[in-house]
Amino acid sequence: MSIDNVTADVEQPLPFNWIEAGRLRVNLAELAKIVGVTRQSTHGWAKRGLIRVGADGKVDPVEAIKAFVRNADPARVRTRFLRTAVLDHAQLRARVEQLEAERDNFRTQLAAHRAEAERTAASAAFAAEDEFAAKIGGFCALLQNEFPALVDAHRGRRLDDALDDLVGRAFYPDAIGVAAEDQPPGAQEDA
Numbered sequence: 090m091s092i093d094n095v096t097a098d099v100e101q102p103l104p105f106n107w108i109e110a111g112r113l114r115v116n117l118a119e120l121a122k123i124v125g126v127t128r129q130s131t132h133g134w135a136k137r138g139l140i141r142v143g144a145d146g147k148v149d150p151v152e153a154i155k156a157f158v159r160n161a162d163p164a165r166v167r168t169r170f171l172r173t174a175v176l177d178h179a180q181l182r183a184r185v186e187q188l189e190a191e192r193d194n195f196r197t198q199l200a201a202h203r204a205e206a207e208r209t210a211a212s213a214a215f216a217a218e219d220e221f222a223a224k225i226g227g228f229c230a231l232l233q234n235e236f237p238a239l240v241d242a243h244r245g246r247r248l249d250d251a252l253d254d255l256v257g258r259a260f261y262p263d264a265i266g267v268a269a270e271d272q273p274p275g276a277q278e279d280a
Contacts, residue, residue: 114147123150134161228259 115123117131134140139160140153158174235255242251
């Protein structure tokens with residue numbers, strides 16, 4: 090019979106964890122023998138709160154050792170195998186603290202870089218708006234200055250070509266090779 094069949098036969102879940110129920114519980118003197126320390130040491134651990142003793146006066150040795158390793162001061166541990174575990178745990182704890190500090194530092198740097206990027210993007214947007222406004226102003230000035238030529242172009246059915254030429258001179262002077270004196274007012278300042 091496999092474990093799957095056993096669990097399939099149970100209609101309702103058990104009111105307790107059957108794996109936990111089978112765990113061994115020992116008193117502090119037995120824990121001392123398991124760990125290789127004196128009874129007084131395990132009683133001292135319990136008094137200082139390094140391990141938790143149940144109402145029955147017993148502890149789960151696995152949980153007690155985990156709690157001890159997690160809570161003990163590495164300088165005060167004398168048992169060889171526990172000392173190694175506590176030192177390893179202390180080193181890992183220190184590494185975690187170091188990594189958390191680095192993470193916090195990176196978060197601070199990221200926030201600063203985001204703020205700088207937002208300021209740069211806003212500045213670029215304002216500069217683009219200013220440049221566009223200057224080009225529109227230059228185009229309007231160019232329309233005023235070239236109005237008589239545009240009227241003549243309209244009469245000669247060349248208005249589209251004349252307007253295309255004006256747009257090129259106003260918005261793309263570098264692309265079409267317009268001399269500085271032929272550029273609309275305000276465009277010379279941007280170039």
